[in-house]
Amino acid sequence: EPEVTQTPSHQVTQMGQEVILRCVPISNHLYFYWYRQILGQKVEFLVSFYNNEISEKSEIFDDQFSVERPDGSNFTLKIRSTKLEDSAMYFCASRHASGGKWTGELFFGEGSRLTVL
């Protein structure tokens, strides 16, 4: 069964360093998302991406964050200068477009745990 894959599974970094989290969405999906989950808290929306541009972003997704689809398979989240409060599990998700109908079914990867020291 196709799945969303994410790397790395865990990254430890020093405050102020740049981090890139990588995702390979399901191959025929057209909408891509990043969510984050601070330990013990709910899953929070960061950004959605469609047709090679950001569609929506939350207030969490400030200028330190950027996303890119550098090729036909990868979808990346970059944090330019990490802060302590960026420590969280970051989930990539994707969904299929179905004739414009909102199916709502996001498929999530297993997450990348980011620890900022």
Place this chain on the structure above:
Amino acid sequence: GQQLNQSPQSMFIQEGEDVSMNCTSSSIFNTWLWYKQDPGEGPVLLIALYKAGELTSNGRLTAQFGITRKDSFLNISASIPSDVGIYFCAGGGISSGSARQLTFGSGTQLTVLP
């Protein structure tokens, strides 16, 4: 932004018991979904609901999309140990032309005691 209130926050039940959890919102959603998250993993979709009033089952799971489109519940019947995890409700927005991100509830931590 849209907020979902999910309750209860946690539940401890005996194996074999039925479980019920729900989500409410002050906003209308077009879609309600229920996800389960196991430790160290991403959320996995359990049930998706697309129409107000819809009642959908998936094995021992039953979920309903509230008629007002502002709430949903999830029932688990005859719980088993592998039901342990965090259950999240999620609402999909109604704005057209957007990528329609999901808003998640705060989760219900379910513990099943043998």
